[in-house]
Amino acid sequence: MTQRDVDPDANEPRLIDHLIELRGRLLRGAAGLVLALVALLPFANRLYSWLAQPLLEKLPKGSQLIAVEVASPFFAPIKLAFFAALLLSAPWLLYQAWAFVAPGLYQREKKLALPLLVSAVLLFYAGGAFAYFLVLPTVFGFLTKVAPAGVAMMTDINAYLDFVLVIFLAFGASFELPVALVILVLLGWVTPAQLREARGYAVVGIFVLAAVITPPDVVSQLMLAIPMCLLYEAGIIAARLLAPREAADKPAATDDPKRGL
Template sequence: MTDAAHTAEPRLIDHLIELRVRLLRAVAGLFVALLALLPFANKLYAFFAAPLLAKLPAGGQLIAVEVASPFFAPLKLAFFVALMATMPWLLYQTWAFVAPGLYQREKRLAAPLLVSAVALFYAGCAFAFFLVLPTVFGFLAKVTPDGVAMMTDINAYLDFVLVIFVAFGLSFELPVAMVIAAALGWVTPAQLREARGYAIVGVFIIAAVITPPDVVSQLMLAIPMCLLYEVGIIAAGWVQRDRTPGAAAD
């Protein structure tokens, strides 16, 4: 074997050991958070059910169709909350593993992007929970036909809310995606400004697909995304100004 092969083999083993350590730490953090939340799983579910329960007409309630739903629905919610709570820790472990292989300029760009991505995802989830869901459930309660009791299964409700959370959280990542595209040289701020009209149409199409079939909730997603698109253009301009011919050599 050549000297290069002898050198590469220990490096690969070191990387695998480092990956294993980071994965174990990430899973351990998630497990600890889940254990801490399990005693409060039922209270968590009651909190998450509040937007629907507040809009239900008299006699409306959540029901458990399946025998094990009262156990598994709060457990699923506790896991989701633990995952959201430990997201900074999980991303830190990922960052600690990949950071040594990045250039200095890439590190300067990646760290703010990670922080912004987490903050925007949290903001999207909070926006959905405190503003969108009450509006959606108010609309659904009003359009329920007379003589129909609105009684939603606890699993179906939880799945619906989690899908909305993920959809709004990912939608709020639009500026981060634009900055990454600009940093990779795929687009320029000028191109993003020129495509503004197409982007607005695309945003409204996405909002129509993601949200329930009422105009208010569609606007509540489309308008913030349009504003975030403008923020993305500004942030992409900062990234472009930061790019210099000698940056790759840092």
């Protein structure tokens, strides 16, 4: 008979310790987010001007965005500052989550989880940078050229911010595809061989997904679908390198019992 069997409350201090640590991690994460927000608030208007450049550079000289709602000039930059603070503090927030769960992981899990976490953050940033420097100028250049004669683009600042944030999130999340594939392989749900055989279905699914989450123009759809196809191939390569040898070489399952005889 163990001490745990004698005293049913023996686990209670341990549970309380975990809850106290969780509260501390959450408070540290929230403090980091608030600090980033406070640091960015004085530059909120400058951030919005920087974000508006891809559209303003494609419009006729002297064109401006408009504010339909009275409070939009105040709330739109603050909303952008909060989003930027969230991105800026993302490594700190993820570190707090990692520090909380890391003690419960095995050594091999720690060696795999940390690189995946870092890769996920860097890929999300890469997706956002790709969207800002390549996708948005291309999309806005296309949209301004197809506007009917006599129609002037006068975009509301809130509508523009929502549009750009959706693009950022779509490309940032889509660039996480290699990490998602590696995790699926490490969990044993799929094998690299199965991912290779499903390449055709994956390409079709990627183009359908790109058509759903991007604006209704062919340019942005292609600029999301093509990198995702390349990232799918990168995910297969990374999964093959990180997966156990027997999982990497295992062929896809088949319903034909005569196959392989």
